[in-house]
Amino acid sequence: xxxxxxSNGPKSDDNPVRKSPRPGxxxxxxxxxxSRAVLNEARSLFIANGxxxxxxxxxxxxxxxxxxxxxxxxxxxxxxxxxxxxxxxxTTMSALEAAEIPRGTPFEVMYALAGQLTAFASDKxxxxxxxxxxxxxxxxxxxxxxxxxxxRRTVDVxxxxxxxxxxxxxxxxxxxxxxxxxxxxxxxxxxxxxxMMNHGAELADPDAFLVRAVEIFLEGFx
Numbered sequence: 763x764x765x766x767x768x769s770n771g772p773k774s775d776d777n778p779v780r781k782s783p784r785p786g787x788x789x790x791x792x793x794x795x796x797s798r799a800v801l802n803e804a805r806s807l808f809i810a811n812g813x814x815x816x817x818x819x820x821x822x823x824x825x826x827x828x829x830x831x832x833x834x835x836x837x838x839x840x841x842x843x844x845x846x847x848x849x850x851x852x853t854t855m856s857a858l859e860a861a862e863i864p865r866g867t868p869f870e871v872m873y874a875l876a877g878q879l880t881a882f883a884s885d886k887x888x889x890x891x892x893x894x895x896x897x898x899x900x901x902x903x904x905x906x907x908x909x910x911x912x913x914r915r916t917v918d919v920x921x922x923x924x925x926x927x928x929x930x931x932x933x934x935x936x937x938x939x940x941x942x943x944x945x946x947x948x949x950x951x952x953x954x955x956x957x958m959m960n961h962g963a964e965l966a967d968p969d970a971f972l973v974r975a976v977e978i979f980l981e982g983f984x
Contacts, residue, residue, distance in 0.1 A: 799825040949972060
């Protein structure tokens, strides 16, 4: 009777077949890539097509992820729009908040700020997002809160310049906020309104308008 072949190798229990790893959470790098893709595509589609004509299916397809992934990460389409608007506003405001106040005359300081703010107010992406969020703010309180927060940050940027011009003034915070709102209403708001109504080229010389607005404001402020 022939003996059985005895293997000297490891038992099967000691060398199990390696299974494919189960799918799990993406790596941090992959998660960041997905977030960038979704937010960038959502922003492009919202701006190009508007809120109602942008679908989560199209955002998912262009981002290379499933619609389920988008809903699990961002919630509703309105939540996604709010995040896109917040991201765009943060990019704009963070640059202004971090900028050093330039040296120069009061006119040079305020004219430089007015130029930066009106450039943002003329940016097609910002104008499109402003138009959308304004239309939807009544139905979505989070968008209204976002608009108020961004307006507050803009006012604070102007107040910082006004304090720089008159560091020893005895104006109250409320008075400084009032003056900041006057400055914005004279310089930025007209530009934003013309842009939102597609009349950006209405002024023959927008720079002359801005110069005169800053001059008139400073005559009353200083």
